[in-house]
Amino acid sequence: MKIIVTGSLGNISKPLTQELISKGHDVTVISSNTERQSDIEKLGAKAAIGTMEDVEFLTETFKGADIIYAMEALNAGVFFNHDIDFINANIQIAKNYKIAIEKSGVKNIIHLSSIGAHMESGNGILKFHHEAEKVLNQLPDDVSIKFMRPVGFYYNMHSFMPTIKSQNLIIQNYGGDDKEPWVSPLDIASVIAEEIEKPFNGRQIRYIASEEISPNEIAKTLGEAIRNPDLKWLEISDENLLNNLIKVGMNPETAKGFVEMNMARRGNVLYEDYYKNRPVLGKTKLKDFAVDFAKMYFNL
Ligand SMILES: NC(=O)c1ccc[n+]([C@@H]2O[C@H](COP(=O)([O-])OP(=O)(O)OC[C@H]3O[C@@H](n4cnc5c(N)ncnc54)[C@H](OP(=O)(O)O)[C@@H]3O)[C@@H](O)[C@H]2O)c1
Secondary structure (H helix, E strand, C coil): CEEEECCCCCCCHHHHHHHHHHCCCEEEEEECCHHHHHHHHHCCCEEEECCCCCHHHHHHHHCCCCEEEECCCCCCCHHHCCCCCHHHHHHHHHHHHHHHHHHHCCCEEEEECCCCCCCCCCCHHHHHHHHHHHHHCCCCCCCEEEEEEECEEHHHHHHHHHHHHHHCEEEECCCCCCCEEEECHHHHHHHHHHHHCCCCCCEEEEEECCEEECHHHHHHHHHHHCCCCCCEEEECCHHHHHHHHHHCCCCHHHHHHHHHHHHHHHHHHHHHHHHHCCCCCCCCCHHHHHHHHHHHHCCC
16 A cells, blocks of 8 residues: 655654565655765665645645545654644644645555543643644544554653663652553554554444553663662642743743643543543553663663
8 A cells, every 4th residue: 555654754654664665565754864875775664755735746746546534743852842842733733734635645554643532631742643633533434543642752752861870759730559551652553554444434442552550660760770779759739830931941831731641641541531431551661661761771
């Protein structure tokens, strides 16, 4: 099948492209960076260089495709950019996809959404995923869409490193022994590759997770991986976390969205719909991620 993969050679899109190529599909990967072209071609895919902000480019690239994997991405450092409205910039990309899908006539879409997309409010920065699903749901009924709702990615834990190094603590506005789900992009890529080969039929939602694990268990696993078994998780107030994020330079509105997203983790509000539609867990566990985490921690 002819498949368009957005998200360049990113965390999900690279392993997804590799898996689709190995299954014999004709894959075109969209990147905003001309320098990525040869790496994309080395995988056996075609490169389409352009941006998610360019509707004409998206429309032309989508034409003739059987399936599109559509995700919203903003460039690195976006959380610290004070000139960007993170939520609206992402919603605009979803609107661009909607127009390009309609104009190009593609009928089968896999959209990367997120945990929290079922919440209209109280989900912080995840609000854009709720809105993006709403935008795509306005497409005509003959367009089938599979909404993938992964939970929090293990790689978010990289942001724990500065306070681990400076204070021997993971510091967040949630914590404790309640388990919550986490996911590896590798497991997300596998699920998407699987969904690509299954029938498309109207609008479907699928949650994706790799392991359910508590903050205190995370501190233990990461601590052991970095040879620091005393590593602890400290829960601080919402206000203190907000101040910390603003102090390190995060866009204040984005920081508020971060804090609100974490508030929804407490009491499992964020996971209400996940637990009603609990998926089979993927195979990449926190202890696997912890190996990479430790390499990065020790700059290996
Ligand atoms: N982190 C979480 O816990 C979590 C949870 C649920 C859902 N999500 C969602 O997962 C997505 C991130 O997935 P990921 O980690 O696979 O992505 P990623 O690796 O962060 O980024 C994908 C790639 O997209 C390309 N890109 C960036 N801006 C672009 C633009 N304007 N136009 C065209 N290409 C652009 C970049 O590559 P080039 O430089 O080559 O263009 C980038 O490396 C986000 O939508 C996020 O909201 C995240």
